[in-house]
Amino acid sequence: MxxxxxxxxxxxxxxxxxxxxxxxxxxxxxxxxxxxxxxxxxxxxxxxxxxxxxxxxxxxxxxxxxxxxxxxxxxxxxxxxxxxxxxxxxxxxxxxxxxxxxxxxxxxxxxxxxxxxxxxxxxxxxxxxxxxTAPAPDADVTSLRFGVVSCSNWEAGYFASYRHLAARDDLFGVIHLGDYLYEYGTGGFPGDGGVVRQHAPAHEILTLADYRRRHALYKTDPDLQALHAARPWMVIWDDHEVANDQWSTGAENHDPATEGPYAARRAAAHRAYAEWMPVRFGPDERIYRALRFGRLADLVLLDLRSYRSKQVTGIAVDDPARTITGDAQMVWLKDELSGSRARWRLVGNSVMISPVAIGAVAADVLGPLARLLGIPSGGIAVNADQWDGYTADRRELLGHLHDNRITNTVFLTGDIHTSWANDVPLHAARYPGVPSVATEFVVPSVTSDNIDDFLKVPPRTVSLAAEAVLSATNRHVRWSELDSHGFGVLDLRRERARMDWFFLSDRTRRDATAARAATFTTASGSQRLTRSWL
The missing domain is CATH 2.60.40.380 (Purple acid phosphatase-like, N-terminal)
Known part of the structure; x- marks a missing residue:
């Protein structure tokens, strides 16, 4: 040839x-x-x-x-x-x-x-x-800004969020929290907007060739290319880089009877990801890692798919044998947080760590009656694919922060296509009577469907009632917005960490505008959020 x-x-x-x-x-x-x-x-x-x-x-x-x-x-x-x-x-x-x-x-x-x-x-x-390059380890860095994004589904719209971030000249880099691409075939994950542009290959991806072609398709997007060329990226995968709701040995969107062994599919997906993404891997496909930015911030990036137990519901989420991190990654994470000497500890966290419960007070308030009623320790979870489905690991991690007096931990989260600003309490059911041990910023999807898209209703209708219920029953949730698409900008200074949320005018338009919608700040040492009004 x-x-x-x-x-x-x-x-x-x-x-x-x-x-x-x-x-x-x-x-x-x-x-x-x-x-x-x-x-x-x-x-x-x-x-x-x-x-x-x-x-x-x-x-x-x-x-x-x-x-x-x-x-x-x-x-x-x-x-x-x-x-x-x-x-x-x-x-x-x-x-x-x-x-x-x-x-x-x-x-x-x-x-x-x-x-x-x-x-x-x-x-x-x-x-x-x-x-x-990152600052020297002992550099007295006064400020840093990062673009923060997640959940970019090609078929659901255009990547205008990437275009707006690429146009900024104040960002050090971009943190992508997972679902960089989607595995579905055409029309496999439609919402109110339907298929805006078609996936290639058109079928659900299963093989190494399939995953390579899908990565290649995404990297033909001009706005994605522009942002990659403009700034260094720090990425972690979530589930759709392989298949929806995956765990260590399977996935909701994988049928071994018709699609072959899950291990082969995961190996193909991971190999294509390693080939097509600017990321370092450790031994045994280890992607969790830490990056340091002088004395201002350490960033730990988690892998919450490769080692987790299968998702369950009900009281089974409290089983101490279940894990979202795996034992080795949990030990590593606690060591990284304890050993950090930076002002801020950032955790790139693909699924939400803050508890979100509905319909009942938590089991630790009800006592023995809770087990008879089948109520998990954090209440009835809305989404057991998040840390809510792995309460023992969450207790261990948050307890570690509290017991070791580790402050200024900020979780940066994607996955759920919506926007949240959360205090992260030691015991949510007793908050604010117990301390918050961290804060959490959840960024919206770049394009992937959210509440109004799934329900096929106008934005800011059904979601308003849902947001009110969430705030009323989860006092640590300081704000949520369930309809919009866009991106976040994290602004770090020694005295505070701030997140600005930007929402797109229309995900189905390449020329969509972006406007700042909300700002929350956590002061150094506080472990709580305050809102800055626009």
Missing amino acids: TQLNRRDALKIGGAGLVTAAALPGVAHAAPSPFFRHGVASGDPLPDGVVLWTRVTPTADSLPGSGNGPRTSVTWQVATDADFRRIVRSGSSATGPERDHTVKVDVRGLAPGTAYHYRFVLDGVASPAGRTR
């Missing part, structure tokens, strides 16, 4: 414009089919960052096809946008065995420094990206 030369490549055309400056031997300012899926960076360290791209060296080297030659791609990191001051460079081999993706963990960079990067194949440069 013959590799395309630059002249043939330019004849074919394709997505992505070359943005590099004029350097000898590099083509510029012309469409290139080599880099159709953009560039990305992630997991910034004080001395390094992960760089990513995907190349299409021949016309038949399409994602998931298994076709195309092995090839070598050059990468360059510079301190200037013209790439005249290149500080690191090298080459990386790729081929069909890794779906022609390129991922390089560049080291030897200076801390707290902005860099430009690009890739070059056959004299043609990729779009240029911009990234940044």
Whole structure:
């Protein structure tokens, strides 16, 4: 199979414009089919960052096809946008065995420094990206801002949230809390808006080729490409990167009788994710990890799918043998929180940790009567796929924060397609008579369906009553909004952590506007939220 030369490549055309400056031997300012899926960076360290791209060296080297030659791609990191001051460079081999993706963990960079990067194949440069290394471990950082997003379903709308974040010049990076893509076939997860744009492949994805094609589809979105190129991302997976409501050995949206062994599907999904995302993996596909930002913040990113017990309901959620983190990750998490010397401890948490109960007071108030009535310790849970379904792990973690006087812990959460600002109490049923040990910011979905979409009702109708009930029966819930789509911006300073929620005008429009809808702040040492009115 013959590799395309630059002249043939330019004849074919394709997505992505070359943005590099004029350097000898590099083509510029012309469409290139080599880099159709953009560039990305992630997991910034004080001395390094992960760089990513995907190349299409021949016309038949399409994602998931298994076709195309092995090839070598050059990468360059510079301190200037013209790439005249290149500080690191090298080459990386790729081929069909890794779906022609390129991922390089560049080291030897200076801390707290902005860099430009690009890739070059056959004299043609990729779009240029911009990234940044983390501050030095002892750096006295005064402030940081992060975009915070989750739940981006291609079929449900356009990624205008990414466009608005890419346009900002005040963000260090982006924290994506899971459901970066969805596994369903076309129409498998519709809401009020139906299918805005169709998934490819059109069927539910099961195989390695399927997952590769779905990742490739998402990375053709221009707003997603723009945000990846603009800032480093820190990502964690939730369930839809494999299948809905997954646990360690299965998933709600997987039928072994018709879809084969779950282990094979999960392995395919994880491999495609590792190939297509700018993320570091540890041994045994370990994706939970910690990133540090000077003395201002530590960020721990959790994997709440790979080790969890199967979801249950009723009093079974209190079984101490059940886990959402797995034993090893829980030990690691507690050690990270205890050992942190940063002002703020951020927890990238894919499902909500704050309890949400309805219909009954919690079992610890009723005493022995609760077990006779079958009431779980946190009350009757609304969603047992969250930490509400794993109450022993939650008690252990929150007890650890309380007993060790660990302050300034902020959970950053996605998954439920809605917006919440929560105090995280030691015992929710007795709150506010007992302390709050942390706070939680839950960001809305980028596009995925929420209350009004599921019920096919106008926004701000049914949801208003639901929000009132939630606040009345869960006194630690300071605010919730169940209808809107958008993103969050986390603003950290030594004296406080603040989240601004931004809502889109219409998820089904590429040109949707975004407006700030709410702001909540937690003062250092308080473990409680206050609202700032717009």
